[in-house]
């Protein structure tokens with residue numbers, strides 16, 4: 213049987229996104245389209261989905277799996293360009309944005325991608341094969357100190373120096389199994405259930421795909437795209453990702469981010485998010501039994517808070533989204549009315565004209 217990717221925390225995701233009929237959603241990590249299909253089911257009738265994945269194969273698979281749905285736009289791109297993608301496809305503002313980070317079971321099962329140390333394959337690990345740098349490039353060109361730093365930082369590996377030393381002694385390394393064997397030897401063999409190369413492989417994958425930098429950048433962009441009461445939902449699979457998500461949401465939920473020693477606020481920061489779940493959501497016992505790969509998953513969710521200015525910007529953006537003006541699309545009407553009234557009360561005549569030309573149908 214062909215491998216499938218079982219969406220993790222599926223029900224919890226729909227609940228956290230508060231998926232509603234007619235809503236518009238972005239799935240930034242489409243994978244096999246599992247979460248996307250759930251979102252489309254729950255947003256029917258009238259729901260719209262923009263799905264993004266850096267891996268062209270994932271987009272192809274999702275296209276097949278989502279063929280029965282009409283209102284979908286699937287894009288092979290990196291979510292580091294989230295805002296540009298959404299503006300290109302006129303997909304602003306949105307009711308919810310999902311990030312289900314990391315790699316899918318499908319990618320892990322494609323041995324030639326080099327994500328797994330279980331099968332012999334080139335040391336690749338790129339989500340997008342058009343990208344230049346592979347894991348082999350890093351392993352064979354970085355200095356011992358750079359490798360040790362990378363493995364410690366992104367793998368949280370206490371034996372990083374020993375591993376880096378061994379890699380440098382034995383390179384060039386070209387395959388996953390070669391690297392796994394070297395790491396195993398460097399740490400003095402296997403202990404426990406987890407393979408000793410797990411953390412080194414994680415570190416290389418994070419570095420090859422710039423995963424942490426891309427996540428930080430995309431989270432900031434995501435907030436700008438959320439409409440009134442829009443939800444941001446992130447599922448992460450290791451502590452480095454989760455730390456970024458937790459810190460980001462907590463900071464964005466504060467009205468002031470000055471250091472505690474500052475006598476009066478000088479940052480001018482205002483909260484743009486409200487935490488939906490103060491505690492992280494993890495898989496149930498039942499899900500862990502059915503899908504052991506879900507064991508490290510952590511879901512965090514937050515809701516957009518909108519200021520008067522952002523209200524106005526939002527309305528302007530609504531005017532630029534043809535699907536929204538054509539069918540009212542899921543934004544609750546009382547809210548839309550309230551927003552329009554606020555905007556018409558506060559903007560100049562010139563801007564009002566622009567809004568009307570935008571053709572908002574009420």
Ligand SMILES: C[S@@+](CC[C@H](N)C(=O)[O-])C[C@H]1O[C@@H](n2cnc3c(N)ncnc32)[C@H](O)[C@@H]1O
Pocket residue numbers: 217218219220240241242243244245246247248264265266267270289290291292312313314315316339426
């Ligand atoms: C855990 S899988 C998603 C599975 C999907 N939610 C499902 O239910 O089938 C993560 C996906 O995110 C993609 N991905 C990771 N980083 C990305 C990035 N920066 N931009 C776009 N896609 C990315 C990977 O290629 C992978 O397909």
